[in-house]
Amino acid sequence: MEKNSTEGIFDEVLEFPDSDVKRRFDRLVGLDSVKDRLTKEALMRLQPSSLENWSQQHFKESLPALRYFQRRPPLFILAGDVGTGKTELAETFGDAVARKAGIPILLHSLSLTARGTGAVGEMTRLISSAFGIVKSQAPSISGSTSASSGQILLIDEADALAQSRESAQMHHEDRAGVNALIRGIDDLAEGQRPVLVVMCTNRLRALDPAVMRRAAATFEFTRPNADQRRIVLRNAFPEYVCSEADLSRVVELTGDCDGTGVGFSFSDITQRLVPSVVLEAFPDRTITSELILSVAAQTKATPAFSEQ
Numbered sequence: 001m002e003k004n005s006t007e008g009i010f011d012e013v014l015e016f017p018d019s020d021v022k023r024r025f026d027r028l029v030g031l032d033s034v035k036d037r038l039t040k041e042a043l044m045r046l047q048p049s050s051l052e053n054w055s056q057q058h059f060k061e062s063l064p065a066l067r068y069f070q071r072r073p074p075l076f077i078l079a080g081d082v083g084t085g086k087t088e089l090a091e092t093f094g095d096a097v098a099r100k101a102g103i104p105i106l107l108h109s110l111s112l113t114a115r116g117t118g119a120v121g122e123m124t125r126l127i128s129s130a131f132g133i134v135k136s137q138a139p140s141i142s143g144s145t146s147a148s149s150g151q152i153l154l155i156d157e158a159d160a161l162a163q164s165r166e167s168a169q170m171h172h173e174d175r176a177g178v179n180a181l182i183r184g185i186d187d188l189a190e191g192q193r194p195v196l197v198v199m200c201t202n203r204l205r206a207l208d209p210a211v212m213r214r215a216a217a218t219f220e221f222t223r224p225n226a227d228q229r230r231i232v233l234r235n236a237f238p239e240y241v242c243s244e245a246d247l248s249r250v251v252e253l254t255g256d257c258d259g260t261g262v263g264f265s266f267s268d269i270t271q272r273l274v275p276s277v278v279l280e281a282f283p284d285r286t287i288t289s290e291l292i293l294s295v296a297a298q299t300k301a302t303p304a305f306s307e308q
């Protein structure tokens, strides 16, 4: 019965903890503050009393500041250039939450570009159903102290939906979709439910202001700096493949060295450079620093995602 009701709405529903997912989360470089913040926000929603207990412990009363946490929309926006870890983090942080809270977390992924807009009314129906399903699986926890499970609703490529309602070329049907999204978020904010809604977008400024305003936090993702590129490269090629000195040359080559203003994105390294190096060498050759350097020199950084 459950399978039927989610069919065609979510890509797949994943349950955490999951050790493969933990490995993916741990491998993400340079995102520690976003990881901490998202995990903390989730724990607060799963155990609302934890914030109150903390306040009592430190101030012997309920801090007035805590009032602002009531009815706070459970919406988080991950925004920034392509290949910077938005989807990867959104898909994996639930595992860290599940381990910390000691309860299962379910991830419901709604990928909007993957399914297209379809027939009139389709987008609105899709959004409403998605929120409805997540809500029904996350009973309100006011009164009791903690939830027995948590839900994450992931809306990836959210610009496909949450485009500004002011935008002139926006079809009436899309507006209805945005309105359904806003209703869904507001509805979740009303009850204390163990739910987090995470939206990813490459184009933050295309998002509807009414959606942006509801975000409890917006995180901007950027391309890796030299130190971060070094870590990702080192994770792929240990010292027996590439010395420290040679790695420094690769780090430099993967920076903004052709004057375009951008260096390699994380995914330019993990999904283009590293596989190309391996495939150049396989099956008859070994990997040398020279090979890595020559492949890096031939690889162009993905152009920055234009806000237009």
Ligand SMILES: Nc1ncnc2c1ncn2[C@@H]1O[C@H](COP(=O)(O)OP(=O)(O)O)[C@@H](O)[C@H]1O
Pocket (backbone or CB within 6 Å): 027, 028, 029, 030, 031, 080, 081, 082, 083, 084, 085, 086, 087, 088, 089, 200, 221, 232, 266, 267, 268, 270, 271
């Ligand atoms: N911060 C990061 N640390 C390490 N690898 C990363 C990081 N961000 C992205 N990657 C690599 O790039 C791939 C694509 O990242 P993804 O999350 O899909 O990017 P996007 O921001 O476009 O959603 C990931 O699967 C991973 O291999």
Ligand SMILES: [Mg+2]
Pocket (backbone or CB within 6 Å): 086, 087, 088, 156, 157, 200
């Ligand atoms: Mg993505």
